[in-house]
Amino acid sequence: MRPRQSILEIFSTFLQFDADRFSGWATDSKLRRSMQRCLDESLPLETDEKFWVLYWYKVWQPQPASLARDHLSAYLQEVCYWAARNTVTSSLSLQYTLSDCFQLAIARVDKILKGFDPLQGFSLKRYASGTFSSLIKELLRQRHEVDICTDWALLRKLSQKRLIESLQNKGLNSETIASYVLAWSCFKTIYVPVQATGTSRLPKPDSATWQAIAELYNTERQSQLMPGAKCSAESLEQWIATCAKAARAYLYPSVTSINIPKAGQTSGELLDDLPDSLQQSLLTEIIAQEEAQSRYAQQTQINQVLVKALAKLDPEAQALIEMYYGQGISQQQIAERLQIKQYTVSRRLSKARELLLGTLAKWSQETLHIACTSDILKNISAVLEGWLQDHYSQPDLLTFME
DSSP states (O other): OOOOOOHHHHTTEEEEEETTEEEEEEEOHHHHHHHHHHHHHSSSOOOOHHHHHHHHHHHHTTOTTSHHHHHHHHHTHHHHHHHHHHHHHHOTTOOSOHHHHHHHHHTTHHHHHHHOOGGGTOOHHHHHHHHHHHHHHHHHHHHHHHHHOOHHHHHHHOOHHHHHHHHHHHTOOHHHHHHHHHHHHHHHHHOOOOGGGOSSSOOOOOHHHHHHHHHHHHHHHHHHSOOOOOOOHHHHHHHHHHHHHHHHHHHSOOOOOTTSBOTTOSSOBGGGGSOOGGGGSHHHHHHHHHHHHHHHHHHHHHHHHHHHHHHTSOHHHHHHHIIIIISOOOHHHHHHHHTSOHHHHHHHHHHHHHHHHHHHHHHIIIIIOOOOOHHHHHHHHHHHHHHHHHHHHOHHHHHHHO
C-alpha cells in the first residue's frame, strides 16, 4: 500500500478493491474540499496528524452525522484494511473475502468513535486496530448464524436485548416495541419444536401453533400492556415476521457506499447531501481564540512602545498632549491658558503626534513586517489617535501596563 503522507489525502481518500485485492485510493471531492478549507483557515498551516484527528473527533462528538465522521472514516481506512487482512489470512476456513471483512468493519466506524477516549492515552489508530479485529470476528460469527438460520430459528436464539435493539434500529416507537417483544416472548413459549429437526433449520409454525401463540398473547397483554383490541393469529404472525426481518437487518446490515450515484440521477452522489455546517464550528472557534490572543499581545506591545515614545517627548509636548487628550481642553482654550497663538498649539500637537506616529510605524515595519504605504500610515494614525484617547481616559490601565 502506498504511504499517505499528505494531511489532505489522509482525511479525504478511500480504499479501493479490485477482485478482492487492494487497487488504490479514491479521492472524495467533497471531503477534499472540506479538508482544504480547514487547512487554508489554519494559520500558521497546521499539518500535524494528531491535531486533525482530535479536531475531527471533537467536531464529531456533538454532530455524529456530520462530515467529521467521513473524514475519520477516511483516516481509518488503512487500519481497517490491515485488521481485515489479518483476519482473513489467519482463518483457513473463512468463507468471506477480504473486501467483505473490510466493508463489515468500516461500516461500524461509529462504534469505534463512540468507544474511543483520547484521555486514556491511546491514539485513535491504535485503539481502532484492536477494536476492528474484534468487531470483524464478532460480525462474522453473527453473519454465519444469520445466514444458516431460518427466521424461526433466529428468533428462538435471539436475546430480548438484541430484539429490542433491532426494533429500535428499525425506528419503531416504544409502545409498538413492547407489543412485539411480548408477541416474541409468547412465540418462544409456545413454539418448541422437536430437537431432531435441528436448531438452525426450524420450520414455520403451523396454523394451530399461531392460534395458540395469539391466545397466550391476548391473555398476557391484559397485565403487561395498555388495554387494546385482541390480536389475531394472522396479525401476530406478521409481527413475528417483522421481528425476524428487523433482527436480520440489525445483525447483518447491508453496506451502502456514500459515493454511489443518487437514485434516478446521472450526476451527484449521496455524499453531497450530507450536512456541511461544521466548517464554521470548532475550527472557527480555535482561530478566533488564537486571533484574540494575538490581538491582545499586539495591543500590549503597542502600548509599551507608545508609552516609551511619549516619555521621550519634551515636557512642553507632553503637557500639551495631556491637556488636549487627558483634560479634554480645546486648542483655543490651551492657547488662552498658555498665552500663545492657537495655530502654535495646533503645530506643536501635530509635531508630537508625528513623532509618536513615526515610532509606531517603525515598530510595525520591524515587528509586524508591514510596509508603510499611505493607506497603512492612515490606519496607523487612526490606531494612534484611538490609543491616545484611551490612554489618557484610563490612567489606572496606564499604570498597570507600565
